[in-house]
Every structure is written in C-alpha cells, then in structure tokens.
Amino acid sequence: MIENLVRExxxxxxxxxxxxxxxxxxMDANETPFELPEEVIKNIQEIVKSSQVNVxxxxxxxxxxxxxxxxxxxxxxxxxxxxxxxxxIHLIMLAFINKGDVVAYPHPSFAMYSVYSKIAGAVEIPxxxxxxxxxxxxxxxxxxxxxxxxxxxxxNPNNPTGSVIEREDIIKIIQKSNGIVVVDEAYFEFYGNTIxxxxxxxxxxxxxxxxxxxxxxxxxRVGYAVANENILKxxxxxxxxxxxxxxxxxxxxxxxxxxxxxxxxNYILEERKxxxxxxxxxxxxxxxxxxxxFILVKFKDADYVYQGLLERxxxxxxxxxxxGLEGALRITxxxxxxxxxxxxxxxxxxx
Ligand code: PMP
Numbered sequence: 001m002i003e004n005l006v007r008e009x010x011x012x013x014x015x016x017x018x019x020x021x022x023x024x025x026x027m028d029a030n031e032t033p034f035e036l037p038e039e040v041i042k043n044i045q046e047i048v049k050s051s052q053v054n055v056x057x058x059x060x061x062x063x064x065x066x067x068x069x070x071x072x073x074x075x076x077x078x079x080x081x082x083x084x085x086x087x088x089i090h091l092i093m094l095a096f097i098n099k100g101d102v103v104a105y106p107h108p109s110f111a112m113y114s115v116y117s118k119i120a121g122a123v124e125i126p127x128x129x130x131x132x133x134x135x136x137x138x139x140x141x142x143x144x145x146x147x148x149x150x151x152x153x154x155x156n157p158n159n160p161t162g163s164v165i166e167r168e169d170i171i172k173i174i175q176k177s178n179g180i181v182v183v184d185e186a187y188f189e190f191y192g193n194t195i196x197x198x199x200x201x202x203x204x205x206x207x208x209x210x211x212x213x214x215x216x217x218x219x220x221r222v223g224y225a226v227a228n229e230n231i232l233k234x235x236x237x238x239x240x241x242x243x244x245x246x247x248x249x250x251x252x253x254x255x256x257x258x259x260x261x262x263x264x265x266n267y268i269l270e271e272r273k274x275x276x277x278x279x280x281x282x283x284x285x286x287x288x289x290x291x292x293x294f295i296l297v298k299f300k301d302a303d304y305v306y307q308g309l310l311e312r313x314x315x316x317x318x319x320x321x322x323x324g325l326e327g328a329l330r331i332t333x334x335x336x337x338x339x340x341x342x343x344x345x346x347x348x349x350x351x
Pocket of ligand 1 (some may be wrong): 160184209211212218
C-alpha cells in the first residue's frame with residue numbers, strides 16, 4: 001500500500017549513500033584533521049551553558065549571520081544560514097524548481113546537485129567537464145541557450161576534480177542565464193578566489209559556502225548562502241523555523257572569532273603540495289592538480305589500491321565506478337602523520 005502513496009519522483013530513487021567503514025585515517029570526505037580550537041575547548045562548558053538548550057534556537061541565527069557577513073565582506077541581510085550547505089541546495093530547489101524545470105550542473109561534480117534535482121522532479125542536464133577536468137564554458141553556454149535552465153550549478157573549485165572556473169567565465173554564464181546561478185564555494189578557503197563580491201551586481205547569483213571544510217565543523221552542520229535579499233527572502237520562506245541548533249550556532253560563532261584559520265589552511269596547502277609531489281613519484285599514478293583540500297588520483301587498478309589502503313586502515317573515496325572518473329580515487333589532504341601513512345601504504349602496494 002505504502003508504495004502507491006509515494007511521490008512519483010521518489011519511486012526507485014537512490015539517495016546518496018554513506019558507508020560506515022572502520023578506519024584509522026579518514027581521508028574520504030574532505031574534512032580537516034583539526035580539533036576545535038584550544039580556546040573554544042577551554043571554555044566549552046560556559047559556551048554550552050550560554051546556549052540555553054531548553055529554549056528554541058534563534059530562528060534567523062542573527063549573531064552567526066553578523067559574523068559570517070563580516071568574514072565575507074557583505075551585510076548580514078546578504079547571508080542565509082543552513083543545516084549544512086546540503087540543506088541550502090535542497091531549499092533552493094524547494095523555492096524555485098517546479099516539476100520538469102531544467103537544472104544544469106557540471107559532470108563529474110558534487111553528487112547532491114543531482115540527488116536534490118531528482119527529489120524535486122527536475123530535468124537534469126549534466127554538462128561534461130573537459131578530458132582534463134577543466135570546465136567547458138562553451139558547453140555551459142550552449143546548454144543555457146538550448147534549455148534555458150531554471151538553475152545552473154557551478155562548483156568552484158569542483159569536487160571531486162579539484163579544478164576551477166575563472167571569474168570571467170562565471171560572469172559570462174551568469175549574464176547568459178535567465179535562471180539562477182549557484183556558485184558552490186565549499187572549498188573557497190583552499191583556493192582564495194571568490195565571486196561573493198558580485199552578489200549585488202547580479203540578482204540571479206547565489207554563492208554557497210560551508211563551515212564543514214576549512215573551518216573543520218562538518219559535524220555541526222553549518223553552511224551558508226550569500227546572495228541579494230531578493231533571493232534570500234524565498235529561501236527564508238521555505239526553511240524550517242529552527243534549522244540551525246543552538247549549539248551549532250554558538251560554537252560556529254566562537255570558532256569564527258578565533259584566529260586559527262589561516263594557519264590551518266597553510267598547513268593543508270603545504271601538505272597538499274607535499275602529497276602531490278610524493279604521489280607523482282609513484283609510477284603509473286596520474287595526479288590531478290588541486291585547488292582544494294583533496295586530490296584526485298587515477299590508478300591502473302583502483303580496486304586493488306582502494307582495498308589495499310582499506311586493509312591498512314586508510315579510508316579514501318572510490319570514484320572509479322562513476323562515469324567519467326574511471327580509475328579515480330579521491331584522497332583528502334589530512335594530518336602530516338596520516339599523509340605519510342598513506343604515501344607509505346601506496347608505495348607498499350605499487351612499488
Ligand atoms: N558542496 C560541495 C562541493 C561539497 O563538497 C560539500 C561537502 N562534501 C557540500 C557542498 C556540502 O557541505 P555541507 O553540507 O557539509 O555544508
């Protein structure tokens with residue numbers, strides 16, 4: 001009986017799968033290896049107490065928005081906070097996508113653009129990246145001209161390839177589009193270039209960010225959108241009233257006010273450089289350039305490498321069965337110790 005009650009879009013639908021695999025080093029989900037900053041840990045009891053969990057959280061996360069606005073160089077009314085940027089992708093669909101509307105996104109890219117498109121009943125147009133995983137801007141322009149997508153996603157830098165799209169190309173795409181263009185900057189801090197400053201120039205631009213990556217708060221689920229008020233008012237219209245819990249709001253705020261970010265980013269960038277160099281020394285391995293905290297690597301036998309790493313307690317992300325990513329594993333740049341362990345594991349397997 002229940003089967004007959006389910007929405008058409010959900011019948012036979014497969015959601016994003018997260019496997020619980022035991023590990024010693026977690027290098028599969030682009031998290032950072034850092035714990036909460038010392039000064040936050042030290043005051044955690046006070047912080048928790050002041051969060052007043054017996055009452056509902058601030059529905060608009062006002063203080064957090066002020067801090068995020070400062071960080072982005074915009075005003076708080078240009079910020080929308082979500083339960084992870086995942087939730088914001090979902091809310092964008094909820095606010096703007098009717099069944100049958102067209103959503104375009106790069107391929108290969110972040111899986112949730114497709115997952116939420118399917119749930120919304122959108123028509124999906126994946127736009128292939130080039131052979132070297134750089135963006136094919138002409139293809140995007142052609143897709144926009146032909147299908148007039150309601151929504152275009154650009155992931156910059158792109159997950160899982162680590163490649164980027166240049167500012168002038170993003171602007172070309174925004175100007176061509178009669179729909180909304182979402183630029184997902186989840187990995188901005190490891191790249192340094194942003195389009196956030198253009199939100200008032202282009203009324204159809206939404207920039208997505210997250211505290212899950214460089215800020216190391218994946219478990220708190222805090223993402224945010226930066227856009228003009230005219231777009232954000234519709235996201236506010238469809239969101240749950242208390243989407244960000246009190247503890248996440250206050251801990252995120254405290255972490256934003258610490259000054260550990262720069263040092264932590266530099267650590268990851270140094271380790272990225274070192275990993276790319278070391279991986280490049282292993283014969284038969286193809287390493288792609290990266291502007292993120294992960295590296296896409298192709299192997300002749302990705303299954304053998306994935307399993308061999310797993311046996312050594314290293315969890316990486318297997319993309320080798322995804323069309324366009326044959327032979328590829330994605331490795332998150334982690335602590336020096338974890339990265340060394342990974343390199344040694346790979347050498348044992350491949351030399
Ligand atoms: N966008 C991209 C490109 C991502 O890689 C991720 C996390 N894997 C997200 C969005 C979602 O991040 P979160 O929901 O943790 O904010």
